Amino acid sequence: MDKVFISALQVPTVIGVYDWEKQIQQTLVFDIELRTDIRQAAATDDLHYTIDYAAVCQAVTELCAEPHQLLETVAEKTASMILQNFPTQAVRVRIGKPGAVPQAASVGVMIERGDW
């Protein structure tokens, strides 16, 4: 099984359940894995036959232009958007919210969607 991955994509956004969080931007950190088969892209050396990770990063950043309360909502929307718009049958999305809990380096959610 092949994967295209994105590690530690930092996206500033309005995120949180508390009123004070709705007035500021905080940075979310995304780790994303997309299941794919890279062999045709490798054989042809052609981007068209694989998943453009830069395009995925751009799409995730655009999704975060809208405010959200829960990391769960952002994770589900991210996974759904990727499955609908990129040639992959399965995706893993991990979102960290560093600093949300002062005693922890980061907190967050991880989901898997599609057919792994």
Ligand SMILES: Nc1nc2c(c(=O)[nH]1)N=C([C@H](O)[C@@H](O)CO)CN2
């Ligand atoms: N499972 C979750 N727990 C919490 C979330 C969340 O998005 N998912 N959010 C908050 C607050 O926004 C918090 O980050 C403020 O520090 C609390 N718990």
